[in-house]
Amino acid sequence: MSAQATFLFSIDLEEFESHSSRYFRKTPLSQLAQLLLDFLKEAGMTTTFFVVGKVARAYPEVIAAIFRAGHELACHTDQHNTLNSFTPKEFRKDLERNRASLLATVPAADITGFRAPLLSLTLQTSWAYEVLADLGFKYSSSVLPASSPLFGWPGFGTSIHQIKGIQELPITLGTGIRRSLPFAAGTYLRCLPKKWFLEEFERAKRRPSPIVGYCHPYDIDIWQQYVIHKEMSRRPYLNPFLYWGRRQTIPRLRMLVENGFVFHRYADFLATWRG
Numbered sequence: 001m002s003a004q005a006t007f008l009f010s011i012d013l014e015e016f017e018s019h020s021s022r023y024f025r026k027t028p029l030s031q032l033a034q035l036l037l038d039f040l041k042e043a044g045m046t047t048t049f050f051v052v053g054k055v056a057r058a059y060p061e062v063i064a065a066i067f068r069a070g071h072e073l074a075c076h077t078d079q080h081n082t083l084n085s086f087t088p089k090e091f092r093k094d095l096e097r098n099r100a101s102l103l104a105t106v107p108a109a110d111i112t113g114f115r116a117p118l119l120s121l122t123l124q125t126s127w128a129y130e131v132l133a134d135l136g137f138k139y140s141s142s143v144l145p146a147s148s149p150l151f152g153w154p155g156f157g158t159s160i161h162q163i164k165g166i167q168e169l170p171i172t173l174g175t176g177i178r179r180s181l182p183f184a185a186g187t188y189l190r191c192l193p194k195k196w197f198l199e200e201f202e203r204a205k206r207r208p209s210p211i212v213g214y215c216h217p218y219d220i221d222i223w224q225q226y227v228i229h230k231e232m233s234r235r236p237y238l239n240p241f242l243y244w245g246r247r248q249t250i251p252r253l254r255m256l257v258e259n260g261f262v263f264h265r266y267a268d269f270l271a272t273w274r275g
Contacts (some may be wrong), residue, residue, distance in 0.1 A: 006210040007184065007201075007261040008169065008269060009142070009253070010048040012034055012115060014080050015061075016218040016242075018234035025225035029055065029075040032217035035061045037069055039250050040146055043264035046070045050115040050141075050214075053078030053098035060105040065104040073259040074097055074113030074263040082120035082151070083128055083142075092131050099135075100123075108270060113266050115214075116142035118231065119171060130163035139167040139270055141212060146173055149238060159209050160273065167270055172211045174200045184213025189252060190245030208271065211261075218242070219249045 018024055040047060049066050051073055056063050067073060078098040086094065099111050114115065114137050121142035122126055132140060145156040153170075161168045174181040174196075182188050183200040192200075204211045218224065224243075232239040257263075 005205055005259045005260050005262055006269065007256060007263055008048075008141075008212045008266055009045075009184075009263045010050060010074075010115070010214040012214055012216045013049050013051040013066075013197050013230065014076060014117075014216060015055060015189070016216075016224065017080075017219070017230045019225040019230040020227070024227045025223070025224050026218075028219055030059055031061050032221055033059070033066070035220060036217065037065060037071075040071070040263075041069065043254070043257045043263070045203065045209075045257070046072070046265050047071040047268040048113060050074045050076040050113070051098075051102060052076045052080045052117075053094075053101040054080075055117045056098075056101040056105065063102060063105045067109055072113065072267055073102050073106065073109045073111055074266070075102070075111060076113065076115050077117055080116050080117045083116050083122075083125040084151075086118060088127050088131055089093065091128060092135065095131065095135060102232055108233065110267070114135070114136040114140045116140070119121060119144040119148050120184060121168075122151055124154045126163070129166045129168075133165040137166060139169060139266060141169040141171070141214075143168055143170040144182060145170045146182075149235060158207075167273075169212050169266065169270075172204060172209070172213060173216075175203050177260075182213065184211050186213075186215055186219060187241045189213060189243075190248050191217060191241065194252075197252065198255075198259075201259070201261065210264075215249055215253075221265045222246045 013233045038241045075098045078094045146152050147154050162260045
């Protein structure tokens with residue numbers, strides 16, 4: 001499979017959670033997931049959903065709908081905890097529960113992929129590859145290969161790596177003065193100026209590796225009340241970025257489809273990837 005015009009788009013299926021316990025207005029995750037499924041059906045594309053275990057247990061009908069539509073299911077930890085909060089033994093138990101929660105609804109699913117919350121797989125938590133391999137996983141897409149206010153692994157490199165038998169697909173970075181920006185992922189996919197956004201995708205076509213990025217259900221929730229996300233409580237200055245540009249998410253994805261970019265399920269892409 002050629003990497004040209006390949007966008008390994010994915011969806012991190014997780015809830016938006018406030019740092020306080022008070023109720024706040026947001027669209028039910030089931031409705032947001034259906035909007036994303038409708039877009040993918042309209043585009044004629046299948047992709048990978050990295051699913052948090054507690055979400056799988058709360059919304060089994062969503063998991064079943066994703067699987068029926070031909071999309072791939074993968075793991076995103078059981079409670080959406082970052083890797084630095086685990087010991088290897090704790091991570092193993094968490095991942096086993098995450099996968100079991102998916103298989104409880106769709107026992108026929110072949111679950112071989114993983115993404116760490118907040119891209120928290122770094123040099124310090126690279127022990128995770130051994131746990132993933134031991135549990136039979138085949139790939140991960142958990143590394144931001146640059147410095148970041150949250151997590152990053154500068155020096156990892158931008159190409160697909162194999163570590164402990166696990167294929168790591170790092171998030172794609174920009175070029176030039178924007179070389180540390182993950183332009184195809186989450187906030188950046190929504191918020192970058194349109195000109196920059198299109199330029200980076202066009203330049204990335206010429207690279208040997210596929211474009212790797214993602215969004216979340218809340219990235220399209222234009223009706224949600226403004227609150228501080230629980231993971232931003234120590235960095236409230238970053239919280240506005242979780243809201244900006246939400247109206248742009250699906251139009252930008254549609255624009256990529258119209259410009260010839262093709263989405264693939266991660267496992268399918270790796271099955272034919274030759275580097």
